Amino acid sequence: MSNTAEINVGGKAIELPVIEGSENEQAIDISKLRGQSGIITIDPGFKNTGSTTSAITFLDGEKGILRYRGYSIEELAEKSNFLEVSYLLIYGHLPSNEEYNNFVETITKHTLVHEDVKKILEGFPSAAHPMGVLSSLVCAQTAFYPESLDPNRSSDEVDLSIIRLIAKMPTFAAWSYKNQIGHPVNYPDNKQSYAANFLKMMFANPAEDYEVDPVVADALDKLLILHADHEQNCSTSTVRVVGSSHASMYASISAGINALWGPLHGGANQAVIEMLENIKADGGDTKKWMAKAKDKDDPFRLMGFGHRVYKNFDPRAKIIKKAADDVLTKLGVSDPVLDIAKGLEEEALNDPYFVERKLYPNVDFYSGIIYRALGIPTDMFTVMFAMGRLPGWIAQWKEMRENKEPIGRPRQVYTGSKERSYVSMSER
Numbered sequence: 367m368s369n370t371a372e373i374n375v376g377g378k379a380i381e382l383p384v385i386e387g388s389e390n391e392q393a394i395d396i397s398k399l400r401g402q403s404g405i406i407t408i409d410p411g412f413k414n415t416g417s418t419t420s421a422i423t424f425l426d427g428e429k430g431i432l433r434y435r436g437y438s439i440e441e442l443a444e445k446s447n448f449l450e451v452s453y454l455l456i457y458g459h460l461p462s463n464e465e466y467n468n469f470v471e472t473i474t475k476h477t478l479v480h481e482d483v484k485k486i487l488e489g490f491p492s493a494a495h496p497m498g499v500l501s502s503l504v505c506a507q508t509a510f511y512p513e514s515l516d517p518n519r520s521s522d523e524v525d526l527s528i529i530r531l532i533a534k535m536p537t538f539a540a541w542s543y544k545n546q547i548g549h550p551v552n553y554p555d556n557k558q559s560y561a562a563n564f565l566k567m568m569f570a571n572p573a574e575d576y577e578v579d580p581v582v583a584d585a586l587d588k589l590l591i592l593h594a595d596h597e598q599n600c601s602t603s604t605v606r607v608v609g610s611s612h613a614s615m616y617a618s619i620s621a622g623i624n625a626l627w628g629p630l631h632g633g634a635n636q637a638v639i640e641m642l643e644n645i646k647a648d649g650g651d652t653k654k655w656m657a658k659a660k661d662k663d664d665p666f667r668l669m670g671f672g673h674r675v676y677k678n679f680d681p682r683a684k685i686i687k688k689a690a691d692d693v694l695t696k697l698g699v700s701d702p703v704l705d706i707a708k709g710l711e712e713e714a715l716n717d718p719y720f721v722e723r724k725l726y727p728n729v730d731f732y733s734g735i736i737y738r739a740l741g742i743p744t745d746m747f748t749v750m751f752a753m754g755r756l757p758g759w760i761a762q763w764k765e766m767r768e769n770k771e772p773i774g775r776p777r778q779v780y781t782g783s784k785e786r787s788y789v790s791m792s793e794r
């Protein structure tokens with residue numbers, strides 16, 4: 367196959383290079399097109415635009431493949447753990463024994479946050495959504511570690527910021543919940559695993575004993591792995607674009623948390639459970655809600671269905687569906703909402719509207735059901751997603767900086783007024 371492409375603009379042929387990825391993906395490199403021809407390309411929502419080359423995550427939406435650094439998500443979810451996967455994503459290889467132990471030990475040592483973080487937390491009304499609190503606390507780290515603002519730090523200094531953020535994220539996440547319910551915060555317990563420490567900070571309170579259930583901690587660890595990276599999605603692209611201005615890693619990831627918050631992205635897991643509960647409260651008639659989802663005059667969409675890149679089953683959804691069954695059985699929880707979810711899925715998979723548009727359940731469809739079974743409150747679901755996505759954001763931010771990528775600055779096609787003269791107020 368030719369490694370150039372030709373486009374014809376106003377009778378003038380322009381040759382453009384075609385680059386190829388390691389999985390034979392082809393892309394026309396248009397970076398010099400404007401210089402050569404004066405024209406730009408337009409692609410709202412970047413549906414067909416690659417913003418970067420990346421060696422972190424491979425995703426084939428048509429075939430339902432997801433791999434971190436070449437390792438399949440199925441294998442990692444079964445055999446690895448979240449901190450090992452974090453190391454893999456950030457440093458590009460599976461850690462040796464020594465690298466792994468060192469990584470885990472250093473993270474464990476940095477779980478405490480500055481006491482003044484509590485003062486910031488106390489400033490939030492209890493009605494504050496934990497995602498807003500989380501993004502604020504992450505950005506506030508620039509104040510506690512002002513050296514992180516220096517874009518020219520050594521790689522050891524960058525590594526320390528990375529360790530600090532991974533270590534403190536569960537503390538911020540659990541504290542954002544404690545603030546919401548008006549309970550005293552719990553300090554980290556470094557004898558626990560990463561997931562168990564988070565659960566203890568979330569659920570322990572001075573009034574009663576709390577023991578972390580290993581089934582719950584294992585299930586949470588698996589969910590974190592499944593969310594750990596997903597190439598250039600909305601929040602990750604946000605992290606890379608913000609970081610491309612040489613803003614600090616904390617500021618860039620805080621921006622990513624905000625991008626994740628929306629119901630069309632990470633906020634979908636909360637929206638799914640709210641939708642399933644509405645359907646249940648409405649009598650559980652899934653056919654009625656399917657009809658609403660298909661009606662173009664009705665703004666309702668089936669939350670947890672469809673994906674920008676998966677036009678086949680989301681491989682994470684397959685793992686999560688099975689995990690939901692396992693966890694509910696192990697914990698002895700029966701959740702009627704799971705039955706509604708299964709009913710909706712079955713109907714959608716057999717409905718021409720969904721089949722033609724290749725709308726399959728995505729990762730968020732079943733994750734909310736597991737989170738509920740683990741006792742995680744609904745508006746903490748997206749916070750759980752952010753905890754999982756953290757190593758992916760870090761890896762993508764680090765790669766973007768190491769590759770010395772230019773500042774992200776798209777162009778536009780202007781459609782507003784032509785030049786006109788100002789008319790004073792009295793003459794309008």
Ligand code: ACO
Pocket residue numbers: 629630631632634659660666667668669670671672673674675723725728729730
């Ligand atoms: N319910 C009903 N119809 C849908 C749905 C849905 N969930 N998703 C897409 N469609 C329809 C659209 O109406 C459109 O139909 P049309 O061609 O007749 O106009 C067609 O399918 C294509 O939809 P788009 O919105 O163009 O697809 P896009 O790739 O832009 O959007 C998205 C993907 C945002 C995920 C969309 O499917 C959606 O809104 N899903 C529900 C929200 C959700 O679950 N988000 C989580 C995504 S996963 C994640 O972020 C981790």
